[in-house]
Amino acid sequence: MRHGRCNVGETMTLPSMARTTRSCKLVWATMGFALVSRAALPQVAHAEEESRGSADARTDNDFLFPGNGKLSLTGTTGLPFAALGEVSFGIGDRLAVGALVAGGPFLGGVATGVYPRLDSAHFGPVRIVLEAPVIWYPDLESTDNWIVARPDVRVEAKAGDFRVHVSLGAMMAKMIGAAPVPGPIAAYGGGGLPSGVQEGAIWNTAGTGVALSVSATTSVFAEGFLILRGVELAGPEWFVLPCGVFLGVATRL
Secondary structure (H helix, E strand, O other), X not given: OEOOEOXXXXXXXXXXXXXXXXXXXXXXXXXXXXXXXXXXXXXXXHHHHHHHHHHHHHHHOOOOOOOOOOEEEEEEEEXXXXXXXXXXXXXXXXXXXXXXXXXXXXXXXXXXXXXXXXXXXXXXXXXXXXXXXXXXXXXXXXXXXEEEEOOEEEEEEEEOOEEEEEEEEEEEEEEEOOOOOOOOEEOOOOOEEOHXXXXXXXXXXXXXXXXXXXXXXXXXXXXXXXXXXXXXXOOOOOOOOOEEEEEEEXXXX
16 A cells, blocks of 8 residues: 555555445435435425416406316305305307306395306407496386396406406396386385386496406406496496395316
8 A cells, every 4th residue: 555545456545445434425425315316306296387377277266267178167245135056168268158056035036147247358468358247136025027237348357366357337126017006016126216217227326346266277356346326326226226246166077
């Protein structure tokens, strides 16, 4: 052994063998760590990718438009509907039509209807939705039938998992299938309307709401609207409650 080198034919000393053993252990430990890291890193990367994908899917969830050929279910409670259910069908990615069934004490029975809506334009995170729910109230207290339509323009902004909107529109009500009667009659909202409403009446509306995407397929939302005559609330001679308020959940199948 000369100058720390081991020549052929020489016998290694104990200190040299110890150093060699420690070096081998270090090499094996390094190789083992590398193999474990190589096996674990793809799983970590896959988990991170799944997490990002789940967040992106949740953010992209759209409770108004289920997507081309897809169905969504919506359930709400509030006023004037104690319970409302909807089954929606996507016609393309920016058009949907829903079938509605609603009930509650303010209706005097069960109402049915349709809810078409169109995602008409986008401006960055803001979009404009045209919607026109139409409700048929059959056989109310006086066995009269009502048709109520509420078309509006909905301006909606998206921020992460949240969607916030404001809307302006109109509400039109007309009695059908009943002979004219004098004096007050059963009204939409439970008040007494002049008999002239049998010829039809129109109000303007203003609304707002917020929705939160809680998964890639499900959102919860709260929204409401006021029924107005110009800039004033429609008075009690028209409605007991000149508003609509809803809490709901929607999920895509």
